[in-house]
Amino acid sequence: MASQEMEELVSREYTQGFVTDIESDTVPPGLDESTIAFISNKKGEPEWMLEWRLEAYRQWLTMTTPSWAHLDYPPIDYQAISYYSAPKKDEDRPQSLDEVDPKLLETYEKLGIPLHERAALAGVAVDAVFDSVSVTTTFKDKLAEAGVIFCSISEAIREYPELVRQYLGSVVPQGDNYFAALNSAVFTDGSFVYVPEGVECPMELSTYFRINAANTGQFERTLIVCDKRAQVSYLEGCTAPQRDENQLHAAVVELVALEDANIKYSTVQNWYPGDENGKGGIYNFVTKRGDCRGDRSKISWTQVETGSAITWKYPSCMLRGKDSVGEFYSVAVTNGRQQADTGTKMIHIGEGTRSTIISKGIAAGRSDQAYRGLVKVGPRAKNARNFTQCDSLLIGDRCGAHTFPYQEIGNNSATVEHEATTSKIGEDQLFYCKARGISEEDAVNMIVNGFCKDVFQELPMEFAVEAEALLNVTLEGAVG
Amino acid sequence: MLEVKDLHVTVEGSEILKGLNLTVNPGEVHALMGPNGAGKSTLSAVIAGKDGYEVTSGEVLFEGKNLLEMEIEERALAGILLGFQYPVEIPGVKNIYLLKAALNAQRVARGEEEIPAPEFMKLVREQLSFMKMDGSFLQRAVNEGFSGGEKKRNEILQMLVLQPKLAMLDEIDSGLDIDAMKVVAEGINSLRNADRAILMVTHYQRLLEHIVPDRVHVLVDGRIVKSGDKNLAHELEARGYEWVLEESAA
Ligand SMILES: Nc1ncnc2c1ncn2[C@@H]1O[C@H](COP(=O)(O)OP(=O)(O)OP(=O)(O)O)[C@@H](O)[C@H]1O
Ligand SMILES: [Mg+2]
Numbered sequence A: 001m002a003s004q005e006m007e008e009l010v011s012r013e014y015t016q017g018f019v020t021d022i023e024s025d026t027v028p029p030g031l032d033e034s035t036i037a038f039i040s041n042k043k044g045e046p047e048w049m050l051e052w053r054l055e056a057y058r059q060w061l062t063m064t065t066p067s068w069a070h071l072d073y074p075p076i077d078y079q080a081i082s083y084y085s086a087p088k089k090d091e092d093r094p095q096s097l098d099e100v101d102p103k104l105l106e107t108y109e110k111l112g113i114p115l116h117e118r119a120a121l122a123g124v125a126v127d128a129v130f131d132s133v134s135v136t137t138t139f140k141d142k143l144a145e146a147g148v149i150f151c152s153i154s155e156a157i158r159e160y161p162e163l164v165r166q167y168l169g170s171v172v173p174q175g176d177n178y179f180a181a182l183n184s185a186v187f188t189d190g191s192f193v194y195v196p197e198g199v200e201c202p203m204e205l206s207t208y209f210r211i212n213a214a215n216t217g218q219f220e221r222t223l224i225v226c227d228k229r230a231q232v233s234y235l236e237g238c239t240a241p242q243r244d245e246n247q248l249h250a251a252v253v254e255l256v257a258l259e260d261a262n263i264k265y266s267t268v269q270n271w272y273p274g275d276e277n278g279k280g281g282i283y284n285f286v287t288k289r290g291d292c293r294g295d296r297s298k299i300s301w302t303q304v305e306t307g308s309a310i311t312w313k314y315p316s317c318m319l320r321g322k323d324s325v326g327e328f329y330s331v332a333v334t335n336g337r338q339q340a341d342t343g344t345k346m347i348h349i350g351e352g353t354r355s356t357i358i359s360k361g362i363a364a365g366r367s368d369q370a371y372r373g374l375v376k377v378g379p380r381a382k383n384a385r386n387f388t389q390c391d392s393l394l395i396g397d398r399c400g401a402h403t404f405p406y407q408e409i410g411n412n413s414a415t416v417e418h419e420a421t422t423s424k425i426g427e428d429q430l431f432y433c434k435a436r437g438i439s440e441e442d443a444v445n446m447i448v449n450g451f452c453k454d455v456f457q458e459l460p461m462e463f464a465v466e467a468e469a470l471l472n473v474t475l476e477g478a479v480g
Numbered sequence B: 001m002l003e004v005k006d007l008h009v010t011v012e013g014s015e016i017l018k019g020l021n022l023t024v025n026p027g028e029v030h031a032l033m034g035p036n037g038a039g040k041s042t043l044s045a046v047i048a049g050k051d052g053y054e055v056t057s058g059e060v061l062f063e064g065k066n067l068l069e070m071e072i073e074e075r076a077l078a079g080i081l082l083g084f085q086y087p088v089e090i091p092g093v094k095n096i097y098l099l100k101a102a103l104n105a106q107r108v109a110r111g112e113e114e115i116p117a118p119e120f121m122k123l124v125r126e127q128l129s130f131m132k133m134d135g136s137f138l139q140r141a142v143n144e145g146f147s148g149g150e151k152k153r154n155e156i157l158q159m160l161v162l163q164p165k166l167a168m169l170d171e172i173d174s175g176l177d178i179d180a181m182k183v184v185a186e187g188i189n190s191l192r193n194a195d196r197a198i199l200m201v202t203h204y205q206r207l208l209e210h211i212v213p214d215r216v217h218v219l220v221d222g223r224i225v226k227s228g229d230k231n232l233a234h235e236l237e238a239r240g241y242e243w244v245l246e247e248s249a250a
Helices: A003-010 A033-042 A047-061 A102-110 A115-122 A140-146 A153-159 A161-167 A178-186 A427-434 A440-451 A461-474 B040-048 B072-078 B095-109 B117-130 B148-162 B178-191 B205-210 B230-239 B242-249
Strands: A024-026 A085-087 A125-130 A133-137 A149-152 A191-195 A205-210 A221-226 A231-239 A247-249 A252-257 A262-270 A282-292 A298-305 A310-313 A316-319 A325-334 A339-348 A354-363 A368-377 A385-394 A400-409 A415-424 B002-011 B014-024 B029-033 B054-062 B080-083 B090-094 B166-170 B197-201 B215-220 B223-228
Touching: A033 A047, A033 A178, A047 A178, A149 A153, A153 A161, A153 A191, A153 A221, A161 A191, A161 A221, A178 A252, A178 A282, A191 A231, A221 A231, A221 A262, A252 A262, A252 A298, A262 A282, A262 A461, A282 A298, A282 A325, A298 A310, A298 A339, A316 A325, A316 A354, A325 A339, A325 A368, A325 A461, A339 A354, A354 A368, A354 A400, A354 A440, A368 A385, A385 A400, A385 A440, A400 A415, A427 A440, A427 B072, A427 B090, A427 B095, A440 A461, A440 B090, A440 B095, B002 B040, B014 B040, B014 B054, B014 B223, B029 B040, B029 B230, B040 B054, B040 B072, B040 B080, B040 B166, B040 B197, B072 B080, B072 B095, B080 B148, B090 B095, B095 B117, B095 B148, B117 B148, B117 B178, B148 B178, B166 B178, B178 B197, B178 B205, B205 B230, B215 B230, B215 B242, B223 B230, B223 B242, B230 B242
Parallel strands: A125 A205, A191 A221, A205 A231, A221 A252, A231 A262, A247 A282, A252 A282, A262 A298, A282 A310, A282 A316, A298 A325, A310 A339, A316 A339, A325 A354, A339 A368, A354 A385, A368 A400, A385 A415, B029 B197, B029 B215, B080 B166, B166 B197
Antiparallel strands: A024 A085, A125 A133, A149 A191, B002 B014, B002 B054, B215 B223
């Protein structure tokens, strides 16, 4: 098949692009200390929190935007962004779905996420973040029974200040990097999870992040703490309406796993990637880091990335505890003019620590993606082990995939293995399938899904189904 | 059923098929023989619709329809199935998944319902044991890590499940041990019936002892230069191609 046809096949319109018209109560664009005070005040935060934010802001002022070899984007005007936006009736938030703005529910419908159904059928507690304020939270009772805290970060700051104070910024410090510093200064919402000692969270926790008000940067902050022998599986999914201006998203996710704790964090991300020329997409600069603080603790990141104009994201694990385990399973699909620079960092600090990295990149159209992985083994990490596998699949001949594996091995008892492959979607594979009567579109989906199987099987069941569907939509095109 | 008329095909600028004529009727088994590089695989690839072959003149009709205007998958859905000489591996895609997708594509094209899972499993298990294949082959990725002989059996398994009108087999006998040859031949023979045609490319008489052809053709330099019955294959086995070449040059 001609590569041009191939490209038509993978080009597609963003099917979830639309704008919901909910009146926002937004601060004027711009950022200074008074903006931060406004946000903190609006959220009813204690004094220490405001101080913490201001500290972050002052550090941010001294920092400069990082530049990366494989991303190319115009400079962001941080004074043109509005840092707070909330649905109007902030005070009386809906207590049940009946009270939720029907327009919001409509939005979920269009996204194919019937919230109530999903929540009820799948037994998933949903803390839906709409713009910057949690609009609805369900299944609280069941979680409360188990002693699990799952709420918005703002609520946690008010209700569980000791826990938040103890852990916030303990994995990603305020000054960690440019975007983390900005996030620390202005974050408006996000989720907080605390699973107490010995508790296995009775359901998968899920949050839908969406971006809605025009020109509003999103600064989510998520903090998940799993106490000794506790377990939790957290799902994050994103979609955003189509629009003209690039939108900045700079989230921070911190995970803390104490002794024998197990955290599984899964993301399916489908932000608007921009039109064919890359106009209008989301800029996604995210800091995600897990801290395996306790012995034998385990943190597993699984992600399926199909959206954004620009993605910069390296979920990482600090393997401090003895025999702790870090995992990273990733599928990244880029199309059109998307750029993605993703990967992971596995920092082996404790003895006997193990990590696994499986990265699958699919590039189509004129997109460009890079995998950048760091495996670092410290001097105390005796017998540390890492296995890395990075596979790239190219669709058409105007896209690119690059792999940059970095290794810093400070201990000669460590075992580090790296395997990498790059292949073009096989004309032979396509011909084989089509010669059995399978349509081109189905054949592409089949081959691509097969390529991603090692990662998909790590996703929770319903998410795996969603991920496959999402991949098919992403690669859907004008066949026939 | 299949009519190839004065077919000229060019690959990357050089003419490979140079006026090929072939007619295959329902119920017949045809063997296509000939020296390396003569164009046998090219012919089956052109009939299946593979890209990269330019038909400069001539016609290929299947049940009266112009095949050359049809997409690859349309040809398959019309009942033409190509058994590959080198079946490709598709990592991560279960063999059974491909089989089911292919069968359902056929059924949907015929306006039928997709096959219910239990019925499908029953069908596949029957054919699987006929091909003396282990059930684990269904759960493995398509052809991944299959031995040469296992890949060939898998091709026949697909034929048995998909029941094509015209089965084309390119060197299905290459790389088969003696027992596997028998199993594969039995599979192919079980496909023989009054409505179905089979076109086999082979270099060896051995396969034709198991599957006795109605017609044997010798393809040399892009043309069929000699046709005959099964005895022609014996003669080729005994005497090679030299004499055919001389005869056709004369
Ligand atoms: N993609 C291609 N590019 C260039 N030449 C090709 C291509 N495909 C086929 N050919 C040439 O066409 C000729 C016929 O090839 P084909 O594979 O049809 O032969 P064959 O009769 O099947 O031979 P064998 O018995 O060795 O399998 C050969 O000379 C081959 O090199
Ligand atoms: Mg050949």
